Amino acid sequence: MRVGGAERKTKETEVRVKINLDGAGRVRVDTPIKFFNHLLTSFAKHGCFDLDINARGDFPHHISEDTMIVLGEAVERALGKKAGIECMGDAIVPMDDALVMVAVDLSGRAFPDIEVRFTKRKLDDLSSDLVTHLLQTLATNGKFNLHVKVLRGKNDHHKAEAIFKGLGVALGKAVRRAPRKGVPSTKGVL
Numbered sequence: 001m002r003v004g005g006a007e008r009k010t011k012e013t014e015v016r017v018k019i020n021l022d023g024a025g026r027v028r029v030d031t032p033i034k035f036f037n038h039l040l041t042s043f044a045k046h047g048c049f050d051l052d053i054n055a056r057g058d059f060p061h062h063i064s065e066d067t068m069i070v071l072g073e074a075v076e077r078a079l080g081k082k083a084g085i086e087c088m089g090d091a092i093v094p095m096d097d098a099l100v101m102v103a104v105d106l107s108g109r110a111f112p113d114i115e116v117r118f119t120k121r122k123l124d125d126l127s128s129d130l131v132t133h134l135l136q137t138l139a140t141n142g143k144f145n146l147h148v149k150v151l152r153g154k155n156d157h158h159k160a161e162a163i164f165k166g167l168g169v170a171l172g173k174a175v176r177r178a179p180r181k182g183v184p185s186t187k188g189v190l
């Protein structure tokens with residue numbers, strides 16, 4: 001089982017994350033931001049990860065951002081040396097009117113490219129401007145390439161949920177074991 005855990009305690013927030021990449025979608029996400037919990041639960045469910053998150057703090061921006069920092073670190077720890085995995089993964093995910101593309105490469109290089117626009121300021125209790133910020137934070141701290149593009153869609157809730165489902169599917173594919181690949185780079189090291 002590839003399990004990674006990380007913690008962070010500052011004057012603003014206290015966050016604990018544990019992820020099992022070889023899990024079965026057993027999820028317990030406990031933050032004060034309901035819509036954020038919903039997005040992370042979708043992510044873990046569709047990646048078939050076991051995910052245990054507990055986060056508290058002062059403001060939703062700090063709590064959600066620090067959770068993504070710690071989640072990125074936990075994913076990186078769970079991956080270890082990354083030998084014998086697919087390394088790349090992608091997903092095109094519809095959710096009614098929304099259609100979203102997500103692609104990841106667990107390259108060790110932090111490179112987020114997130115293209116989404118929301119019409120509403122809030123996604124229930126999460127500020128919509130945080131979605132891009134949170135995805136950037138995850139890719140930066142997990143040290144992977146993350147491309148997200150919303151191809152179609154009107155409903156903001158559907159767009160956001162399709163992104164996090166796609167993130168789960170794409171990351172789930174990227175971490176899948178591929179023993180014949182060895183180290184998944186022509187450099188011989190990642």
Ligand SMILES: [Mn+2]
Nearest residue numbers: 061062065133
């Ligand atoms: Mn911030």
